[in-house]
Amino acid sequence: MTGATALNLIGTALFAAAVLHTFSTKFFEHLAHRSQHHARFWHLLGEVEIVFGLWAMVLICFMAALYDQAYAITYLEQQDFTEPLFVFVIMVISASKPILDLCSNSVVRLSGLFPTYRSVIHYFVILSVVPLLGSFITEPAAMTLAALLLKRDFYDHNISTRMMYATISVLFVNISIGGTLTPYAAPPILMVAGQWNWDMSFMLSTFGWRSALAVMINAFTVSLIFAKELQAIKKSGAEDEQTHAALFVTVIHLGFLLAVIYFSHHPVIFMGLFLLFIGFAEAYDHYQNKLMIRESLLVAFFLAGLVVLGGQQKWWLQPLLTRLDPDLVYYGATALTAITDNAALTYLGSLVEGLSADFKYALVAGAVTGGGLTVIANAPNPAGLPPSSDPVIMLV
Numbered sequence: 001m002t003g004a005t006a007l008n009l010i011g012t013a014l015f016a017a018a019v020l021h022t023f024s025t026k027f028f029e030h031l032a033h034r035s036q037h038h039a040r041f042w043h044l045l046g047e048v049e050i051v052f053g054l055w056a057m058v059l060i061c062f063m064a065a066l067y068d069q070a071y072a073i074t075y076l077e078q079q080d081f082t083e084p085l086f087v088f089v090i091m092v093i094s095a096s097k098p099i100l101d102l103c104s105n106s107v108v109r110l111s112g113l114f115p116t117y118r119s120v121i122h123y124f125v126i127l128s129v130v131p132l133l134g135s136f137i138t139e140p141a142a143m144t145l146a147a148l149l150l151k152r153d154f155y156d157h158n159i160s161t162r163m164m165y166a167t168i169s170v171l172f173v174n175i176s177i178g179g180t181l182t183p184y185a186a187p188p189i190l191m192v193a194g195q196w197n198w199d200m201s202f203m204l205s206t207f208g209w210r211s212a213l214a215v216m217i218n219a220f221t222v223s224l225i226f227a228k229e230l231q232a233i234k235k236s237g238a239e240d241e242q243t244h245a246a247l248f249v250t251v252i253h254l255g256f257l258l259a260v261i262y263f264s265h266h267p268v269i270f271m272g273l274f275l276l277f278i279g280f281a282e283a284y285d286h287y288q289n290k291l292m293i294r295e296s297l298l299v300a301f302f303l304a305g306l307v308v309l310g311g312q313q314k315w316w317l318q319p320l321l322t323r324l325d326p327d328l329v330y331y332g333a334t335a336l337t338a339i340t341d342n343a344a345l346t347y348l349g350s351l352v353e354g355l356s357a358d359f360k361y362a363l364v365a366g367a368v369t370g371g372g373l374t375v376i377a378n379a380p381n382p383a384g385l386p387p388s389s390d391p392v393i394m395l396v
Contacts, residue, residue, distance in 0.1 A: 011312025049298035052305030088300035094137040128219035131178030143380035176371025180207040187343035326362035333366025342367035
């Protein structure tokens with residue numbers, strides 16, 4: 001067996017190990033609770049976002065052992081880490097307090113336009129407008145905002161278990177499909193948009209209007225089903241509480257956000273802008289909450305690990321995918337997303353050359369459709385899962 005063949009097999013075996021690891025995170029969390037001396041280590045292995053990065057490091061060690069250190073370093077330097085870096089930066093900025101306050105206050109004001117059915121409309125807006133906002137402030141930020149609003153205004157009011165699970169189900173699905181109006185907000189879109197030249201105009205005309213319609217239908221349906229229970233919720237005044245950063249702080253945050261999006265393909269520029277943003281946030285820290293550095297790093301680490309491991313999967317993907325028709329790809333991608341992150345699925349597809357436009361559409365459409373099936377199907381999903389939920393995988 002040649003070194004190249006051995007490396008291909010090892011790379012595929014490690015990718016399979018990473019997928020299996022994603023199903024074992026609850027097991028490691030259990031070990032963390034039982035261990036006295038290694039709890040933090042087991043907790044680290046229980047983080048879904050750490051999985052692909054961890055196994056990517058194992059792959060690099062195998063490369064250095066099979067060849068040498070220079071080969072492993074060269075392989076890493078040949079990979080494009082623009083998307084993971086961009087996700088890290090955009091998540092931190094878009095999840096900053098002035099941006100989230102602006103979005104939250106807008107949701108409250110929009111709900112207030114219909115005072116007769118205030119609770120029902122507020123619920124509908126959270127499950128429809130906020131997921132669509134994810135196309136601009138990124139899916140993880142939208143998930144964080146929606147989860148905070150739902151907890152404060154509904155989950156803390158002892159709603160029924162049936163409504164709790166229905167709400168989370170619709171939230172997961174709507175966040176996954178609601179981030180497709182732009183080419184930068186949803187991880188499964190971001191991982192292929194540059195490779196396939198999908199710009200804002202393409203996303204709006206091909207995915208955007210369909211996704212927006214589906215999001216509205218989903219939110220309207222669940223709001224209608226639980227309308228009676230929603231109207232029975234006693235208004236505590238919490239949803240009227242609004243916070244405001246200084247106008248110039250919010251404007252500058254929005255400026256940083258737009259600038260990073262504009263230079264999304266140039267990491268040397270958007271990383272410089274990010275450093276300036278950190279400095280500005282420190283200078284006006286009384287308008288800030290703790291920046292979401294850790295969560296953003298974990299998602300970026302996951303995507304970077306995906307890039308490293310994915311580079312070794314082309315040898316079997318090319319012959320497999322080129323034999324499939326678009327309809328089969330759509331249903332297959334929807335099903336596979338339930339057992340692996342949808343960004344991993346689309347990134348693997350981007351490695352295959354000569355795919356038709358219909359094939360590309362079917363792959364991404366299936367991936368985002370299945371992004372709400374399980375907790376591990378879409379990177380932002382764990383942020384929206386209530387702490388009391390026990391299942392590792394929650395089929396919706």
